[in-house]
Structures are given as C-alpha cells and as structure tokens.
Amino acid sequence: MNATPRARPTAHPDPNAAPAPSPAAYGPRDHPIVLGLRQNLPQFVLLVAVNALVGGMLGQERTVVPLLGKEVFGLSGYTAGLAFILVFGLAKAATNYLAGTWMDRFGRKPVLVAGWVIALPVPLLLIWAPSWGWVIAANVLLGVSQGMTWSTTVVMKIDLVGPARRGLAMGFNEAAGYAAVAVTALATGYIAQAHGLRPEPFFLGIAYAALGLGLSTLAVRETREHARLEATSHVARPDGRHDHLHGDLTNRQVFIQTSFREPALSAASQAGLVNNLNDGLAWGIFPIIFASAGLSVAKIGILAAVYPAVWGLGQLVTGGLSDRVGRKWMIASGMLLQAFALAVIAAVDSFAVWAAAAALLGAGTAMVYPTLLAAIGDVAHPAWRARAVGAYRLWRDAGFAAGALLAGVVADALGVRAAVWVVAGLTALSGLVVAVRMYETLHRPEAVVSGGDADG
Template sequence: MNTAKRIYNVLFISVFATMLGLGVVSPLLPIYAENLGATGIWLGIIFSAFALSRSVFMPVIGRISDRRGRKWIILIGMFAYAVLSLTYIIADSVFSLTAVRFAHGIASAMVVPIAMAYIADLSEKGKEGSQMGNFSISMFLGMGVGPLLGGFLNDAFGMDSVFYVMAGLSAFATLLVAASLPEARPGSLTIPAREPAPMREIFTLPIMRGILVFTLISALGRGGMMVFIPVFGPLIAISPFEVGVVLSVNTFLMALLQMPIGRLTDTGNKVTLIVAGSTVAAVALAVIPLSGSFWPLLVITSAVGVGGAIQQPAIMALTVDAGRTIGMGTSMGAYNTVFGIGMIIAPLIGGVFMDYIGIGAVFYVGGAVCLIGTGVFAVMMQRNARECAAGEVPGHG
C-alpha cells in the first residue's frame, strides 16, 4: 500500500470513529440538557458553545498546521475528545454542560478540519470533488450510525453508557493515529514548502469570498435542524429512537451520495450543483413543521439530506482549489470557522423563536434564510465569472 493510500485509510477510520462518538450523543444531548433545566435559549447556548470555540480556534490551528505539521495537532485533539467525553457524566448544571461543550469544541477544531486539510493536500487537480466527497463519507457515516447507536445504548444501558462509548471510540482513534499516521510538515510529501498566505488574502480571493458567504448563510438556515428536531419530535408523538432514525437517515443519504455526486462535481458545474442542492434543502427545511407523524418527517428530512449531498462535494472542491493559493489548513480553517459561526448563531436565534413564537418558526425561518443565501451566492459567483472572463480578477481558482 502506498503512503498516500495509507494516510487516507488511517484518517478515514479515525474521523469515522470520532464522528461516530459525537453522533451517539446528538439525539440525546437536548434531552440531557433539558433534564438539567435548559430552556430553549439555554439549549441554543449549549450547542453554540461547541461551535463558538471551534470558530475561534480553527483559523489559528489551521495556520499552525500549515507551518508546523498536522499529525501532532490531530493526535492532541483526539486525546482531548476521549477525556472530555467522560466529563459530560459529571456535568450537573447547564453551566457546567456549557463549559464541557466549549472545551469539546476546541478539541474538534484540532481534528476534522486538520484531517480534511491533510486529505486536501493529497487531492489530484481535477478530482477534488470525488476525493473530498469520498473522504466526507467518514464524517457522514459516523454521524449517521451514531444516533442509532446512541438511542440503543440509552434505552438498553442508560445515558451514561453513551458517553463511555464516545470516550472509547475517541481513544481508539487516538491510538490509530499515533501508530499509523506519518507526520506532514512543509516540504514533505503533502504540504508545499511555502509560508501560508496572510489572513487578509482569504477575503481578497473571489472564489473564497463566495464560499464563505454561502457557508455562513447556509449554516444560519440549517444550523438549528439537528438541535430542534429532537424537541419537535415528541410534539408529533415521535419517540427518541424514531428521532434517531430521522437524523440517521438524513446523514446516511449524504454519505451514500458523496461518491456519485463527487464524480459529477469533477465534470459538471460546481456553482450550479451548489445552488440546486441548497434550494432543495431550503424548501424541505421550511416544510418540516407540516409533517404530522414519523413517515412524513422522515421523507422531508431525507430531502434535506439529498440537497446537502448535492452541494457538499462542490463546496469542498472549491475550498481545495482556494487552498492551493492560500494554504490548505488556512482554507479549511476559514471554511469551518464560518460554518461554525453560523452554527453558533442559528441555535441561539432558534431558541428565541421556540420560546416566543413556537418551534415551527425555527424551520420556516431557517428555510427562508437558506433560500436567501443561495440567491446571494449565485449572484456573487455569476459576477465573479463575468469579471474573470473580462480579465479583471486575477488569481481566480
């Protein structure tokens, strides 16, 4: 097995294990938080704490990985995942649970974005969509299997067992990376021997501006879905296990479609795919409150997953393309940071809508915001294409 293939396999398995560990708690954390007295707004704060710390630390960590190497950062992050998984058990208030989520977010900033940068360094020109799409399967499969496993563990062994399993999976990933992943330093097999671009270049590169604007508005629109569907489910007589099925199927669809959509991305129009996928997801998100039982909700959230699957490889391909100019750790850090900012704000706004208007408003507003973001992105990229054709925008990816 060649070195690049071994790196890919180690990171694929490690990220799958890590995301599986996160996924086991996703349908249960809102319930766990409510048992500690969390209101809708506190639910938003607890989920936003994770995204806040990711967003603050990812740009710095991404640039450090471009300069100093990637393995040691991933290793520290995965070890922290394992340790922090156990601290959920001793959290006894919304304040301590928020602190745990904040710390967990820092660990997250050291794992998935840096692993994505590592894989992006290995991506061949013209095959970014398929190669990044294939790697994304590890994340979506982990998040898809996780809720099913979490629901089973909770029902069979109690809530604490979920956190023990999360810790065990993270510990396994830590050992695998420590034993099998080579370091990637500037000038090595993967990272070009050059200084990453200044942060301001992220915003001067037109393709990156479009990515960041779209990612922010998309996250603002869709960021509340995973948080508030576990709260919405019981209102239409859906059990926690059925909520886990709904969340898992959504994510499984994204995983299964990554390979075919990734290949289509390499040969098709990336902007068209992003606009089409985002529109499908936005419309489906807005009609979630109209579902009155398990099966309609499953179909609607599946459509959200299909829309996300259509847009994801194209967004990642554009981000890789930009990374060749500004540094992979820098571009992946910027993408994930902006996504995280949206994920910070979305649950907070959603919590306010839930407390003062009703939970249906969370999904109506989310769908509308996604549609607006899609339109803004389409206009930006169309303008950028015209400027490139006229020779006015140098360095377009």
C-alpha cells in the same frame, strides 16, 4: 568493502505531481512524496477511518443531549437549551481558523494528535455532569477538538490527492464523518431507549476517542510536504483569474480574500455558514419537535440519523461528481433543496413525511458540503490553502452558533416551527447568492485533461 549505494525508487508518473521529484521530496522513512489517490491509498483510507471516529464523537450528542437538557436538567427556554450548540459552534469556528495556521507552522499530524487529546474528557463530562454547565464545558472541549481533528483530516486528504481528485477526496472525508454521526445518533437512541439517557450512550464516545488517538499517534503520517510539492507544479488558470492570489499571502490577506473579497471564496464561506446554521437547527430543535409529537426516543433517534446518513453516504457520489460537472450549480441547487426540505418539516406532523424530508435535507447537504471544500481547494494556492480552509471553516462552523442563537430566540418568541421557517428562508437566499456571485471554480490543467487521470 564499500557497497554501491542503492538508488531511491522512482515514483510512478502522475499528472498531479511534479515531473521529477527532487531528493528532498522524500519523507523521514524514505517514503516518496507523490500526489494522487492511488499512490497514497493506504494513508487516505486510514484518514477516512480517523474522520469517521471524529464524526462519531459528534454523533454521540445528536439524539441524547437535547433530551438531557429537557428531561434531566429541566430546561424550559429554547435559547438556554441550545447554549451547548452555541458554545460548540463558537469554539469549533475559532479553532478551525487557528488550526490552519498551526498546520502550516507545526505540521498536520501534531494538530491532529492534540485534537484527540482534548477529546478524551468529553464523554466523561457528559456522563458525570451534575449540572447543565458541565454539558456546556464538555461542548467547548468538543468544539476545540472537532476544529483541530476534522480540519486536519480535510487538509491532509487534499494534500495527498492533488488537484484532479479534490472533490472525490472531500466526498469520502465528509461521508465518513457524517455517516458516523448518523450511525452513532441511531445507536445512542436505541441505547438510551433501553438503558436511559446516561451513562451507557456515551460509552461509544470513550471508545472513539481512545481509538482515534491511537491511530493518529501511531499510524498517520505527516502530509505537509505533499502540499509543498504541489506548490512547485501549481498550474495557473488560463483566464488569469487567480493570478493575484499566487504565492504566499499573510494571514490577514488570506482571511480577507476568503471571507469577503474573492467572489468564489466569499460565496462559499456564506453558504457554509448557512449550511451549518441548518445543522445547528436540526441538532437542537428537531428532537424537540419530534418529541412534542409524542415520538419515542428510538423513533427520534431514527429521524436524527436519517438526515446525516443520507448526507454522509450521498457525499460518496456528490464529491466525485463535482470533479466532473463543476462546483457552482451543485452548491446553489443543494442549498435550494435544503430550503425546500426545511419547509416540509415545518409544515407537517407525520413520522413518514418527516423521514422523507430529512432524507431530502441530507441529499441537499451532500450536494453542498464536499463541493464547498473542493471549491476552496480549487481557488486557494497550496502555499496558503490550509489557512484558507481554516478561514472558510471558521465561517461555516460559526453557523452552529448562529443557528442555535437564531433558532432559540425565534422559538422562544414564536414557536419552534417558526424557527424552522425562518431558517428555510435564509437557506433559499443563500443559494441565490451562490448563483449570482460564485463563478465556476473547477479547472483542470491541460496536462491533466490530455494525459488522463492516473488515479483511474
């Protein structure tokens, strides 16, 4: 007896999605491929949790590793001591770029899983390191892993939500990652105060890596088809600004547009580089400044946590806010606020004022970080968006390496506070570049504006 074939369920209308998904727009388990935060909420929440674990892997180093270099391995030169951040930044930057191409070629999920596999040995190397060279090797692996895992969670969330909630998606992604950085930095500070710099603080990293690999392998679903669906309904800007960027571009064209030629993309790339130059400085130099003032490891952990905590939680507000007020001026003003906060840190010598300045630095970074990613998503066509994100993140995370190198050289020559002053000046200049060169990238297609937002 022949049963009547059961019709596939029809997806709920969504202004971000194509009007009528074709039968091909279904996943391997008959999950309808639709765009929107509400429609993809379980996977979105899962990816937020996965990125929190990614951030935790970074957070395990924020308080403890700079102190390991000074107290355990006896490093005296700032440039040598910051080498672990330099190699981390170079490895992560290069992997970011490659990850975009790999995601387009192989899919998002395989890149995510591979990144977690590479992360597994990192905490073990930090625990067992008999020399500073082992710490350097661990940070090469950490940079490769972060480039694969963090880049993938960014692109997968952009894939899922579509254009109407891009800033909000990036706010949640970056908030989860950097809140985890803060919590882990604080926790490892207290653990190190009670039990020493090794091995106990790095037990958290072992747990994060195992859980991240398990969730990514067993529960995360592929999102590449969501990007392909968005490409079929991509709406051009009425001003024609992006007409020359429609369709697929070669890898070389994507890199040139993102890095140099396209005004908004290139302005975002330089701002991202300077922003992470700040973070490299904060990671490698701030604990040393605080320790030289006689603060305990626990208090250093508090200060190391305040900056990424405000940064992380603030993005829950700033990401969605940029969907309403626009990207350009949030980025420019956020860079200027960071410059002011760095100047305060360089000028004072007080725990309370340092804490307030770290909070301001986090607030400025929260204004910038998800908004830059959203701006890249605004301009880049879905067909080459993953590669544009990879190119942007190459420049952004090269800032870690630039910050470590610049801060080390200036600190060795003129002192650690001089290094902070130099970076404060560069940050202010970057904000002015955004104000002059970037145009407003936020554009809501007329159908979205008139039809409301299905994500509510």
